[in-house]
Amino acid sequence: MADKIKDTKIIFVVGGPGSGKGTQCEKVVAKYGYTHLSSGDLLRAEVASGSERGKTLQAIMQKGELVPLDTVLDMIKDAMIAKVDVSKGFLIDGYPREVKQGEEFEKKIGAPCLLLYIDAKGETMVKRLMKRGETSGRADDNEETIKKRLDLYYKATEPVIAFYSSRGIVRKIDSELPVDEVFGHVAKAIDGLK
Numbered sequence: 001m002a003d004k005i006k007d008t009k010i011i012f013v014v015g016g017p018g019s020g021k022g023t024q025c026e027k028v029v030a031k032y033g034y035t036h037l038s039s040g041d042l043l044r045a046e047v048a049s050g051s052e053r054g055k056t057l058q059a060i061m062q063k064g065e066l067v068p069l070d071t072v073l074d075m076i077k078d079a080m081i082a083k084v085d086v087s088k089g090f091l092i093d094g095y096p097r098e099v100k101q102g103e104e105f106e107k108k109i110g111a112p113c114l115l116l117y118i119d120a121k122g123e124t125m126v127k128r129l130m131k132r133g134e135t136s137g138r139a140d141d142n143e144e145t146i147k148k149r150l151d152l153y154y155k156a157t158e159p160v161i162a163f164y165s166s167r168g169i170v171r172k173i174d175s176e177l178p179v180d181e182v183f184g185h186v187a188k189a190i191d192g193l194k
């Protein structure tokens with residue numbers, strides 16, 4: 001894995017729940033052909049499979065808590081291995097959720113060259129998630145779980161941004177703007193990569 005991943009760009013996409021990570025990642029895929037791996041989607045796929053492990057995961061996600069680190073990391077790693085030969089770059093969406101997740105990722109997989117920090121106000125995120133909840137069918141898009149996810153984001157995930165800022169790889173993206181303008185800034189950050 002380590003030698004194969006060397007020439008592949010790894011981009012962490014970090015932001016609160018409902019900040020617009022998934023929306024922007026889709027646009028990056030369309031323009032740059034990167035591989036999009038959403039840690040939340042990988043977990044939801046496991047839940048949908050109906051496996052025993054999926055049942056355990058579902059209970060944790062329903063509460064808005066973090067699933068065990070190794071579970072998510074193994075899923076991301078397997079998905080990366082499956083694509084590494086054909087991928088120009090990886091968008092790792094919704095990961096790391098805490099500094100420890102980032103450290104373990106780097107030990108087992110490799111270092112990110114960029115962290116896209118998708119930033120929106122708390123009230124904006126809540127509004128978007130309540131709207132998304134009307135159609136998403138996601139068990140965690142409800143008022144109570146949204147509040148827990150937001151609290152956990154501020155407590156556990158924001159420190160991730162400070163951690164990578166000191167390395168100079170964080171680009172803060174204002175996600176209050178219309179989607180296409182947000183993407184303009186995302187594209188600039190990616191174009192700036194060597």
Ligand SMILES: Nc1ccn([C@@H]2O[C@H](COP(=O)(O)OP(=O)(O)OP(=O)(O)O)[C@@H](O)[C@H]2O)c(=O)n1
Pocket residue numbers: 016017018019021022039040041043060061062064065066067068072093094095096097140149
């Ligand atoms: N690295 C991760 C990613 C996700 N989760 C679990 O999966 C849930 C959903 O994750 P995700 O889809 O990334 O949700 P949000 O951050 O709310 O963002 P989005 O709305 O983009 O899906 C989280 O609340 C959490 O329980 C986790 O534990 N660890």
Ligand SMILES: Nc1nc2c(ncn2[C@@H]2O[C@H](COP(=O)(O)OP(=O)(O)O)[C@@H](O)[C@H]2O)c(=O)[nH]1
Pocket residue numbers: 015016017018019020021022023024128129131132175176177178179180182
């Ligand atoms: N107005 C506006 N809505 C957005 C923007 N980005 C995402 N949304 C909406 O906000 C909701 C959450 O977006 P999503 O990409 O799922 O966010 P994620 O939780 O960070 O992956 C979706 O219903 C999107 O349609 C944006 O830049 N502007």
Ligand SMILES: [Mg+2]
Pocket residue numbers: 021022038040094
């Ligand atoms: Mg998402």
